[in-house]
Amino acid sequence: MKPNRPADSRQALQPRCLHGGGKHLVVLGAGGNIGSHLVPLLARMPGVKRLTLVDCDCYEEKNLQSQDIRPSDIGQAKARLQARRARRINPKLEVVSIVDRLENVPLGCLRGDIILACLDSKESRRCANEIAWRLGVPWIDAGVEPSLMLARVNVYLPAADQPCLECAWSERDYAELATIHPCDGGGSKNPATNSPACLGALAAALQAIECQRLLAGQSALIGRQVLIEAATHRHFVTAFRRNPNCRFDHATWKISSWCQTPRNLSIGAILKLARRSGASAALAFGGQPLVKRLDCPGCGFTRRVFRLQRRLKHTDRVCDRCGREMLSAGFHMKTRLSNADLGPGDASRSLASLGLQTGDVISLGNGASEEFFELRPGPGPHPQRAKSIQRRDS
Amino acid sequence: MSDQIYEAFLRRQLEEGMALASGSDVLDLTPLPGGEPPFRYIAHFEGRRGLVRDERGQIVEFEKFMVGIWFPEDYLRHVNIPQVLTYLGPHPEPWHPNIRPPFLCAHIEPGTALVDILYACYEIWTWNLFATGDEGLNHAASQWSRKQDRSRFPIDRRPLRRRAVELDVTPAPGKEIA
Numbered sequence: 001m002k003p004n005r006p007a008d009s010r011q012a013l014q015p016r017c018l019h020g021g022g023k024h025l026v027v028l029g030a031g032g033n034i035g036s037h038l039v040p041l042l043a044r045m046p047g048v049k050r051l052t053l054v055d056c057d058c059y060e061e062k063n064l065q066s067q068d069i070r071p072s073d074i075g076q077a078k079a080r081l082q083a084r085r086a087r088r089i090n091p092k093l094e095v096v097s098i099v100d101r102l103e104n105v106p107l108g109c110l111r112g113d114i115i116l117a118c119l120d121s122k123e124s125r126r127c128a129n130e131i132a133w134r135l136g137v138p139w140i141d142a143g144v145e146p147s148l149m150l151a152r153v154n155v156y157l158p159a160a161d162q163p164c165l166e167c168a169w170s171e172r173d174y175a176e177l178a179t180i181h182p183c184d185g186g187g188s189k190n191p192a193t194n195s196p197a198c199l200g201a202l203a204a205a206l207q208a209i210e211c212q213r214l215l216a217g218q219s220a221l222i223g224r225q226v227l228i229e230a231a232t233h234r235h236f237v238t239a240f241r242r243n244p245n246c247r248f249d250h251a252t253w254k255i256s257s258w259c260q261t262p263r264n265l266s267i268g269a270i271l272k273l274a275r276r277s278g279a280s281a282a283l284a285f286g287g288q289p290l291v292k293r294l295d296c297p298g299c300g301f302t303r304r305v306f307r308l309q310r311r312l313k314h315t316d317r318v319c320d321r322c323g324r325e326m327l328s329a330g331f332h333m334k335t336r337l338s339n340a341d342l343g344p345g346d347a348s349r350s351l352a353s354l355g356l357q358t359g360d361v362i363s364l365g366n367g368a369s370e371e372f373f374e375l376r377p378g379p380g381p382h383p384q385r386a387k388s389i390q391r392r393d394s
Numbered sequence: 395m396s397d398q399i400y401e402a403f404l405r406r407q408l409e410e411g412m413a414l415a416s417g418s419d420v421l422d423l424t425p426l427p428g429g430e431p432p433f434r435y436i437a438h439f440e441g442r443r444g445l446v447r448d449e450r451g452q453i454v455e456f457e458k459f460m461v462g463i464w465f466p467e468d469y470l471r472h473v474n475i476p477q478v479l480t481y482l483g484p485h486p487e488p489w490h491p492n493i494r495p496p497f498l499c500a501h502i503e504p505g506t507a508l509v510d511i512l513y514a515c516y517e518i519w520t521w522n523l524f525a526t527g528d529e530g531l532n533h534a535a536s537q538w539s540r541k542q543d544r545s546r547f548p549i550d551r552r553p554l555r556r557r558a559v560e561l562d563v564t565p566a567p568g569k570e571i572a
Contacts (some may be wrong), residue, residue, distance in 0.1 A: 126471065166471065174504040180474040182497035183531040247470040247505070249397035287467055289477070297476075297497050297531055329496035330464035331434075331480035367429070 022049020023215055024112035026137075028102055028119055028128050031055040031078020033200035034142050034207070035118035036068040041208040042116070043086040043093055047215055050094040051086055052112060055079040056101045066197050103127050104310050106359030107134060107286060108255075108374040114214055115139035116207055123177050129165035129248065133158045134286075134361075136252040138214055138222075141165065142207040146195040149231040151203040154240075155210050155221040158252050163223050167243035174247070182297045182327055202230065255361055258373035262356040265375070268347025271339055274364040282336040284370070286361045290354065293332035298324035306346065309333065311355025336367070351375070400470060404431040407465065407508035411435065414509050417555045421512065435463045436482065437512055443550040444519040445489040453489050453538065455549065459519045460484060461498060463511055470505045478502055479511070491530030491539060492518050499531045513554060520550040 025042055029035045030053035042048060055078040059069055073081055083097035098105055102124055115137050117128040125141060132139035141154045156164055206228070210221050225238045242250075267283065274281040288310055294303045296319035303326060305316050319326050334341055356362070358377050363370040408431050415423035420441050425432035439459040446456040462480035469478070479498045481488065492499045500514040517523035524547070530536045539547075 123472070171503075171505070174471060177472055177504065179503065180476065181499055182476045182494070183492070183499045245399060247399055249400065251397070289466070295496055297494055300494065327476045327497065329462075329480040330466075330477040331462040331482065332496070333464075333477065335466065 023047055023114070024050040024052070025211065026052045026054070026110050026112040026115045028054050028110075028115065028117045029124070030082050030097075030118065031057065031059070031067070032118055032120060033066045033144065033195045033197070034203045036078070036082060037197070037201040037204035038116065038118055038142075038207055039082045039086050040068070040089055041204060042211070043089040045208065045212060045215075048093065050096070050112070051083075052096045052098065052109065053079045053082050053086070054098045054100070054102060054105055054110070055082070056099060066195055066200060068197065068201070102131075106357050107131065107361045108359030108376065110137075111135050111374075112137060114211055116211060117141045118204070118207070121178070122173065125165060126177065129156070132156065133164060133248070133250060134253045135255070140207050140210050140214070142203040144195045144199045144203050146199060148229065149199060150227060150229055151199055151206060152225055152227040153203065153206040153210055153221075154225045155214070155223070157219070157222045158250075160250070161242055163240040163242045164246065164248055164250060166248040167246045168240050169247070199230065202228065253361070253363075253372045255372040255374050257376050258362075259376050261358055261377050262351035262354075262360065262375055265351045266347065267337065267342065267349050267351065267354070270351075270362075270364070271337070271342075271347070275339075281364060281366050282338040284336045284363045284365075285354075285356070286363065286372075287335065289328075289333040289335050290337060291328040291333055294326040294328050295332075296322060296324055296326045298322045301326070306349070306354065308355040311357075397467070400467065401431065403470060403505070404429075404433055404465060408432060411508040411512065414512060414555065419556055420516070420554055423512070433465045435508065437461050437463060437515065439516060439519060442516070442520055442552060442554075445521065445549060446485040447487040447489045456485050456488075458484050459488070459515075461515050463508065465508075473502050473504050473506075475499060475502055479515070488519075489532070489535050489538075490518060490521065491524050491532050491536040493535075494531045497531055516554045517548075520548050522548040522551075 025048055027035055027039060027042065030039055032055070035055065039051070039053065042051060057078050059073050059076055059078055059081065061074055063069060064071060069081070077099045079097035079099050083095040086093055086095045098109060110131055115128065115132050117125060117139060119125050119128060128139060128141070136158045138155070138157045141156070142152065144151050156162065206226060213220065223240050225240070227236045227238070229235065270283050274283055285308055288308050291305050291307055291309050291312065294305055294316065299319060299322040301319050301321045303316065305312065307316065309328065317326055351362070356375065358375055361372055361374050363372045365371055408425060411423050415421045420439050422438040422440070424436045424438070426434040426436065428434060437460065441457055443455045443457055444459055445453055448454050460482040462482050464478055466477055476497055479500060481493055481495045481498045486495065488495065498515065498518065500511065500518060502511060514523065524539060
């Protein structure tokens with residue numbers, strides 16, 4: 001893929017933070033220990049016009065001590081509840097809530113002026129880092145460590161000379177990421193952080209301060225971490241450097257809008273377009289694999305599918321015979337789709353049938369050179385070619 | 395390929411994997427087309443004994459085993475073992491706690507080298523490596539293994555790589571080598 005990297009951090013900061021109008025903030029993990037304290041602060045922040053709140057969980061009784069909620073909130077989706085609170089605080093604010101896992105959310109829905117991450121696992125932070133870099137959006141990560149009463153905030157700016165989250169990671173950090181084993185049913189849920197509400201509120205306040213500074217075009221904390229040790233009243237500032245051996249490619253995608261919904265685009269028509277840019281060109285889905293077959297690791301039951309792995313339906317994933325979660329083996333997946341991979345009738349399928357949604361990013365190319373497109377509804381200047389590749393059978 | 399770290403990793407795997415295959419009488423490693431350097435391989439092990447369940451339900455020895463290995467673009471950062479390893483046959487019922495077609499469960503971390511994966515697969519196939527503490531992937535094979543005499547395992551003790559033998563032959567005094 002061809003990265004489109006800003007020349008340096010100063011250049012990358014300017015276009016996002018100095019353009020006029022209200023700002024769009026995206027909060028990942030919006031309802032948790034940090035997020036539930038952060039959302040009201042953002043709702044009150046001057047210059048903010050829109051909030052997108054992402055959280056896949058619902059409030060449980062155990063959250064009452066650590067999160068900014070009331071007993072009557074138990075059972076409600078965290079993102080929706082926080083969205084209602086934000087609207088009550090600032091009725092002029094546009095608030096969008098997304099109740100889904102971060103990796104399932106279409107990339108285009110997360111394109112804001114700043115991404116704020118209040119996540120509780122290394123894996124989801126890794127995902128947030130990748131999203132921010134692909135979109136070229138500055139992001140602020142916050143975290144807490146209750147046993148030592150630590151609260152910290154890091155600011156990252158996607159640019160060629162800037163460190164990312166993974167620049168500071170060692171082999172051990174990667175080894176600590178949750179590995180998906182076929183024998184444990186495809187993964188496990190992270191344990192709760194059990195952090196006191198006051199520590200979450202401290203991290204949220206730090207994050208809101210840095211957000212306000214970024215919106216004002218100040219970049220003092222970019223590439224740095226502020227850590228407060230609340231138990232001993234000490235604080236530390238650490239600067240990170242771009243690691244030339246970082247395992248993350250640091251590529252920022254230049255994404256064009258394609259004003260077509262996934263329902264109106266067929267695979268065959270897109271591949272026809274892809275062929276114009278080269279004989280070996282293929283269609284890819286932002287690195288997401290396409291699953292062609294699922295197998296049950298429990299009883300061996302097999303099911304044919306043709307869908308993105310992250311967009312498999314619940315009915316696809318559950319074994320009809322034993323109820324276990326079905327998985328796909330690597331040799332039954334594709335990350336790039338060319339004509340040779342299509343079976344009878346596959347060419348006329350719409351992108352929606354693969355699980356693509358509005359806001360998803362697809363790419364056309366041959367691996368060495370890629371063009372990225374965000375699928376968006378409504379009229380608009382689309383590459384003239386879009387007209388010629390509308391689904392023929394619609 | 396713009397990701398130079400991933401590309402360098404793939405080149406190293408190709409070099410080391412092919413070196414292992416050329417030093418082994420058992421392993422045939424085929425890089426698959428579709429990427430340069432390749433990111434998919436088929437490893438074909440032949441000539442070392444593993445176990446399978448035959449059509450009569452008997453556990454018998456079998457000497458062929460194929461596994462597909464895929465290094466996805468994020469392999470250095472995140473591992474999904476079912477994605478990396480696919481059991482490809484040829485026997486439909488391999489008999490091991492860590493194998494249930496098309497899945498094969500081995501210890502893999504982000505960035506685990508191809509050679510280490512090949513050794514892990516080989517050790518699983520020959521029962522040098524098997525889990526007994528839990529039910530694993532193939533529950534029936536796990537339960538079966540717990541009832542067996544432990545001296546039965548491994549099924550094959552011969553190494554994957556051909557051992558280099560350096561012989562220094564000195565003729566006995568007064569005798570000539572023909």
